[in-house]
Amino acid sequence: MALRNILTVGEPALNKLCRPYTEFGPRLHELLDDMRETLIQADGVGLAAPQVGVLRRAVLVIETNHAEDEEDLFLELINPEIIASEGEQTGEEGCLSLPGECGIVTRPMVVTVRAQDRNGNPFEYTGEGLTARCFCHELDHLDGVLYPERAERMLTQEEMMEYADEIGEEA
Numbered sequence: 001m002a003l004r005n006i007l008t009v010g011e012p013a014l015n016k017l018c019r020p021y022t023e024f025g026p027r028l029h030e031l032l033d034d035m036r037e038t039l040i041q042a043d044g045v046g047l048a049a050p051q052v053g054v055l056r057r058a059v060l061v062i063e064t065n066h067a068e069d070e071e072d073l074f075l076e077l078i079n080p081e082i083i084a085s086e087g088e089q090t091g092e093e094g095c096l097s098l099p100g101e102c103g104i105v106t107r108p109m110v111v112t113v114r115a116q117d118r119n120g121n122p123f124e125y126t127g128e129g130l131t132a133r134c135f136c137h138e139l140d141h142l143d144g145v146l147y148p149e150r151a152e153r154m155l156t157q158e159e160m161m162e163y164a165d166e167i168g169e170e171a
């Protein structure tokens with residue numbers, strides 16, 4: 001496994017439509033392993049392939065809704081699509097590609113995705129709260145959309161400082 005460089009806003013790769021995977025071989029597996037290491041190192045909760053310069057439809061989301069004695073579950077979503085959503089949540093959202101920024105974004109409270117795993121097997125998964133937010137945020141990346149486009153507003157530097165203690169997670 002190797003760390004990959006996370007691209008930041010201004011890099012053209014972040015605004016591109018990503019292509020689906022048709023082959024589920026070693027190249028994809030290596031990418032997913034690298035993304036996992038990169039995400040852990042960056043202390044985030046989600047990462048999309050275009051953020052490391054790969055214009056393909058793959059994302060990694062950490063499921064954080066679990067009992068304290070359970071380990072984080074890494075969800076690898078290949079060719080994901082949202083098939084159902086319900087409810088609403090409005091809150092702060094950040095992105096590893098926009099370091100030091102934060103916006104207020106409204107997302108569904110519960111989101112079900114259909115995707116393939118690293119071997120091409122289809123599955124469905126329902127996420128709530130932060131996980132649902134993360135699904136929406138990461139899938140947007142695959143269409144070249146960054147969260148400021150969805151944000152009601154971005155936080156000011158002063159507000160950022162106030163929230164600094166609360167914001168420990170970025171997608």
Ligand SMILES: [Zn+2]
Nearest residue numbers: 095096097171
């Ligand atoms: Zn992001």
